[in-house]
Amino acid sequence: MKDVNEKSLNREKILSFLDINQNQRVNLEVFNQIDSTNSYLLKKDQEIDVFNVCAAEMQTKGRGRSGKSWESPKNSNIYFSIGTLLNETISDLDGFSILVALDIKKALKKLYEINSQIKWPNDLYLNEKKFGGILIETKIVNKKLLIIVGIGLNVYMEKNDFIDQEWTSLHLENPSIEIDRNILISQIVSEIAKDLNIFLKKGFKVFKKDFEKINILKNKKVFVSNYSEENCIALDTNDDGSLNILVDNVKKRVSSGEVSLKIQK
Ligand code: BTN
Numbered sequence: 578m579k580d581v582n583e584k585s586l587n588r589e590k591i592l593s594f595l596d597i598n599q600n601q602r603v604n605l606e607v608f609n610q611i612d613s614t615n616s617y618l619l620k621k622d623q624e625i626d627v628f629n630v631c632a633a634e635m636q637t638k639g640r641g642r643s644g645k646s647w648e649s650p651k652n653s654n655i656y657f658s659i660g661t662l663l664n665e666t667i668s669d670l671d672g673f674s675i676l677v678a679l680d681i682k683k684a685l686k687k688l689y690e691i692n693s694q695i696k697w698p699n700d701l702y703l704n705e706k707k708f709g710g711i712l713i714e715t716k717i718v719n720k721k722l723l724i725i726v727g728i729g730l731n732v733y734m735e736k737n738d739f740i741d742q743e744w745t746s747l748h749l750e751n752p753s754i755e756i757d758r759n760i761l762i763s764q765i766v767s768e769i770a771k772d773l774n775i776f777l778k779k780g781f782k783v784f785k786k787d788f789e790k791i792n793i794l795k796n797k798k799v800f801v802s803n804y805s806e807e808n809c810i811a812l813d814t815n816d817d818g819s820l821n822i823l824v825d826n827v828k829k830r831v832s833s834g835e836v837s838l839k840i841q842k
Contacts, residue, residue: 585652586632587759594763597770605630610651612638615714615727618660623723625662628770632657632762639729642712643837653734654746655758658727659766665722665777667715672781672818674699674713674833675788677726680768681709682791688764689754691747694793696840697811697820698833701730702793706745728765732756782816789813794820798841801831811838 588607595603604627611617611633618631633656636649649656663670678699685691693709694702701709709730716723731746733756747756775783789795794811801809804824812821812828819832831838 584757584759586634586762590759591630591632591763591766594760594767596763596767600626601628601770602626603628603630603766603770605632607631608633610635610637612636613640613727614656614658615640615712615725618658618725619714619716619723621660623660623662623718625721627661628766629660630657630762630766631660640712640727641710641729647710647712647729648734648737648739649729650734650737654732655728655730655762657762658725659769660723660725661773662718662721662723663777667722669777669780670713670715670722670724671832672784672814673724673776674711674726675781675814675818676772676776676784677711677713677728677769679784679787680772681711681728681730681765683768684761684764685747688761689747689751689756691751691754695788695791697788697792697794697814697838698818703745703747703750706743706750708745708747708750726769730761732758732761780816781814781818785814785816785818794838794840800839800841802837803831803835 586607613636614631614633635651636656639647639649641647675698678695682693685693696702699711700707712727714725733748734746797811799809799811807824810823814820819830822829
């Protein structure tokens, strides 16, 4: 595995590369080891109008979607979460995870000319293998909605025997590109901070066109967790970020919280 110790996570460097509005305050903590950056922020007291960001070199209990664990070995990848208090309700946030995936894609393109793919709702792929995922969790705190956006990206990982699906890392697919995890975290936080304001005012519909251009599921045969026996084809997304699917030729709408989905090979 590539030695990235000389480029360890560095709080000052991450802060210095942030490109955000003056009215958006960021409180950043960087840990060598933590159970899970999401779990940490879920427990932390939050102030309104502050973006609490927590990044770690490794997680001992990294969590993925659907109750799975997220492999989080030391110094080789990116694990961070952003927590903020909102006045919105959970239903206003449908589609937000797709936006976060679009922001990660944007950051990789801007910094490194890397063209990643997004599998609805929020898995990040390179050459048909997953290299990143997003776990969004919410909780009500003093009548406000606390949202935690957790992001895991395989950056320099070359070997892992514990992942039960095809996976890759940014380095494995782009060995000649030197990725600075600090700058990448900064860029992703900046993109999300910018787009969150637009999303809260206008919803997912403003971003739908961008997503539809790269929707890799469109017209593909898929396995959908709730419809295991049936013949399913993925279609396009709706203004709220839900996905249309054809189940035995009947059109249905599924939302990201209720299903998981795999492309049929
Ligand atoms: C997925 O299953 O695709 C989502 C993976 C999300 C992993 C990240 S790593 C940082 C944050 N902390 C966690 O425990 N999980 C998320």
